[in-house]
Amino acid sequence: MEFLQAQLPRYLDGAWITLQLTFGGAVLAFVLAMVFGIMGTVRSWLLRAITTVYVEVFRGIAALVVMFWFVFAVPDMTGFELEPMFAAILALGLNVGAYGAEVVRAALNAVPRAQVEATVALNLSWFQRMRLVVVPQAWAQMLPTFGNLIIELMKATAVVYMVGILDLTAVAREVRSGTGETLAAFAIAFVIYYLIAQVLIFGMRLLERRANQKLGRTPPSGGGIMSLLRPPSVGTQVGVAK
Amino acid sequence: MNNDSTPMIWDFAFTFEVMPSLLQGLLVTIQLTLIGYSIALTLGLLIAVVRRVPYVGPVVHFVMEFIRTTPLIIQLVFVFFLLPASYALPVFGPVPITAFTVGVVVLGIHYAAYTAEVYRSGIEGVAKGQWEAARALSLPTTRTWGAVVLPQAIRKVIPALGNYLISMFKDTPLLFAIGVAELLTRAQRVGSESFRMMEAITLVGLLFLLVSIPSAIVIRRLEKRYAAV
Numbered sequence: 386m387e388f389l390q391a392q393l394p395r396y397l398d399g400a401w402i403t404l405q406l407t408f409g410g411a412v413l414a415f416v417l418a419m420v421f422g423i424m425g426t427v428r429s430w431l432l433r434a435i436t437t438v439y440v441e442v443f444r445g446i447a448a449l450v451v452m453f454w455f456v457f458a459v460p461d462m463t464g465f466e467l468e469p470m471f472a473a474i475l476a477l478g479l480n481v482g483a484y485g486a487e488v489v490r491a492a493l494n495a496v497p498r499a500q501v502e503a504t505v506a507l508n509l510s511w512f513q514r515m516r517l518v519v520v521p522q523a524w525a526q527m528l529p530t531f532g533n534l535i536i537e538l539m540k541a542t543a544v545v546y547m548v549g550i551l552d553l554t555a556v557a558r559e560v561r562s563g564t565g566e567t568l569a570a571f572a573i574a575f576v577i578y579y580l581i582a583q584v585l586i587f588g589m590r591l592l593e594r595r596a597n598q599k600l601g602r603t604p605p606s607g608g609g610i611m612s613l614l615r616p617p618s619v620g621t622q623v624g625v626a627k
Numbered sequence: 628m629n630n631d632s633t634p635m636i637w638d639f640a641f642t643f644e645v646m647p648s649l650l651q652g653l654l655v656t657i658q659l660t661l662i663g664y665s666i667a668l669t670l671g672l673l674i675a676v677v678r679r680v681p682y683v684g685p686v687v688h689f690v691m692e693f694i695r696t697t698p699l700i701i702q703l704v705f706v707f708f709l710l711p712a713s714y715a716l717p718v719f720g721p722v723p724i725t726a727f728t729v730g731v732v733v734l735g736i737h738y739a740a741y742t743a744e745v746y747r748s749g750i751e752g753v754a755k756g757q758w759e760a761a762r763a764l765s766l767p768t769t770r771t772w773g774a775v776v777l778p779q780a781i782r783k784v785i786p787a788l789g790n791y792l793i794s795m796f797k798d799t800p801l802l803f804a805i806g807v808a809e810l811l812t813r814a815q816r817v818g819s820e821s822f823r824m825m826e827a828i829t830l831v832g833l834l835f836l837l838v839s840i841p842s843a844i845v846i847r848r849l850e851k852r853y854a855a856v
Contacts, residue, residue, distance in 0.1 A: 445835055445843070454829065543700045
């Protein structure tokens with residue numbers, strides 16, 4: 386208990402860095418996923434080819450390798466050094482964005498064909514069709530997988546200690562080498578990671594619920610906000626993400 | 628790293644010089660993936676079955692959820708520090724505890740938490756009538772699972788399981804954290820010895836693509852061949 390009291394502030398600092406990385410990575414990944422996901426559905430073969438290259442390259446290489454490349458190889462090639470925090474967010478965002486782009490593309494393609502035909506009949510522009518009809522319906526389908534992806538992103542931030550960022554994992558390692566208490570030092574970090582994940586899962590389910598309500602689909606069981614706390618949660622969308 | 632801020636030119640002689648070492652690293656990476664994957668496949672199946680046992684099931688579920696929501700890298704570092712491995716490398720049965728064995732076991736357990744969910748969805752997808760038929764024929768539990776439920780469940784989840792093989796391959800660079808001599812670790816070593824990180828790290832990226840893109844294509848074929856979940 387004393388150990389916890391003495392060390393907790395350091396852990397919270399580390400957790401704050403982890404949250405910043407998660408948030409920064411998520412924003413970048415979201416923008417990339419939307420842009421490349423939509424690009425993957427257009428008619429131009431060039432735009433689709435660009436999307437395929439981006440998706441296959443960044444899904445094929447681990448975020449850690451990309452981060453190392455930004456931190457160690459880019460200075461050699463260009464003479465400029467990247468801020469580690471910036472390099473980390475860039476690597477994480479590019480990696481998760483590639484997974485996200487596939488999710489967005491699949492969700493957009495899954496919107497019933499008749500919906501698109503209706504927008505053509507109503508003489509809506511491409512932009513109106515996307516904004517008013519296609520994206521809102523696809524959105525509800527993307528969210529569950531986005532939930533998985535944000536958990537994966539949060540977990541992936543733990544690698545940043547290797548480029549010298551003081552995140553939660555770095556703090557756990559430091560506390561361990563400072564006090565010799567391996568079990569306690571890591572247990573605190575594990576619990577904080579677990580709690581962050583639970584908060585993220587809860588938040589994503591709120592979003593999902595709202596998206597479904599907007600489409601006039603009420604949750605099957607009804608129930609209050611507490612129904613969002615039910616298991617099973619992360620990773621239950623089988624075979625996607627990661 | 629050069630500090631005079633002049634861009635470096637790609638050195639092909641150096642590329643050929645480090646290639647053998649990197650390819651050996653790739654071999655270690657592939658070994659790690661295959662052994663870890665076998666652990667994930669068997670343990671995951673076991674967990675999926677145990678999760679249906681009353682009382683024990685929810686506990687197992689919580690543990691798996693915990694493993695899934697915390698980073699693999701901190702799990703690796705934690706187990707590596709916790710075991711006496713880092714001090715003495717004792718021999719445990721026929722297998723010595725080294726960074727490699729710790730890495731491969733932790734990797735396997737982490738992914739078992741995912742594969743268990745895949746198996747679970749497959750098992751739940753087996754029609755209720757199959758269970759009832761097995762009961763009607765008064766098959767013993769082992770036969771019900773072994774001859775009726777699992778063959779149907781597993782066939783359906785083969786593509787999903789295949790995806791985790793690729794994910795696992797891409798997660799092996801994390802074993803750099805505990806010093807397993809896989810691809811990234813070797814690249815980092817030769818790169819920092821020769822002050823030529825650019826070639827070393829870029830080659831790692833290319834080698835990863837060389838393996839993961841063809842395997843993604845194979846998985847897509849599998850998906851077409853077997854019914855997806």
